[in-house]
């Protein structure tokens with residue numbers, strides 16, 4: 431059950447509310463975010479919720495029976511829009527493309543990518559400076575010095591930055607340089623990290639775990655929301671299955687289902703989703719048709735030379751036609 435409180439709720443009204451909840455066998459958790467003040471209340475008995483809905487200081491009350499509550503569409507019918515400033519919004523009806531290399535490699539690479547994005551009217555650049563790698567001997571990212579360069583060149587052109595944070599301790603060093611914190615698949619249920627990201631007022635792109643269910647993804651998002659941050663996007667990036675012909679099994683079903691279950695924007699990552707350059711485009715187009723609000727994809731001037739994930743990365747040349755077809759598909763979808 432979600433109880434939306436009036437912004438000026440008085441202490442005694444809150445006490446009355448808590449007494450009422452205890453009387454019906456419910457426990458209240460007060461949640462304050464940058465946009466709202468709520469009590470998420472958990473209990474077993476069924477009762478007439480109007481007896482709480484009419485209490486002074488209570489704005490509205492909603493029954494949400496799912497394990498996840500605040501991220502559910504059952505109480506918030508209007509979709510969440512993530513506003514990054516300068517007219518860049520996710521979930522507002524325009525297709526947002528986030529493109530860039532898997533890893534930030536050098537200043538020259540950043541400059542080339544930024545120019546490519548400007549030329550193609552793309553407003554958000556992706557690129558990892560902290561890289562979760564299967565092998566500890568692989569390239570693990572340039573860290574904060576790389577992020578500073580990333581920020582310097584993006585800022586000049588009004589390009590927003592999405593990049594992965596791997597540890598709670600990195601948040602404070604990254605926050606001034608980034609526009610979206612990415613939580614990678616491997617950290618999708620790192621609850622300490624999720625809690626910490628609930629404490630900051632920067633959007634979070636939360637990826638689905640490598641073998642995460644939708645319920646787990648939504649409950650991971652609930653950690654961020656319930657710790658104070660409503661600015662969350664969910665990302666389908668493929669899951670581990672028995673199929674070995676491609677890197678991951680991109681779960682197109684998840685996109686359609688998530689759009690039904692949650693008010694949060696859904697982002698598709700076809701690059702990691704299939705892991706094979708040649709098939710990134712068809713999977714991306716299908717994601718749009720399934721309802722994705724945005725796309726994140728890996729591009730590189732020379733993918734063969736990329737420090738990571740070159741096999742699933744489009745060249746800048748290839749990406750130009752790709753963006754056009756994404757935009758055409760988006761228009762087609764809007765016309766339905």
Ligand code: PEP
Nearest residue numbers: 532614615616637667702
């Ligand atoms: C990435 O975006 O480069 C990445 C490491 O993604 P994931 O966490 O989905 O594997």
Ligand code: MN
Nearest residue numbers: 532728738739
């Ligand atoms: Mn990658």
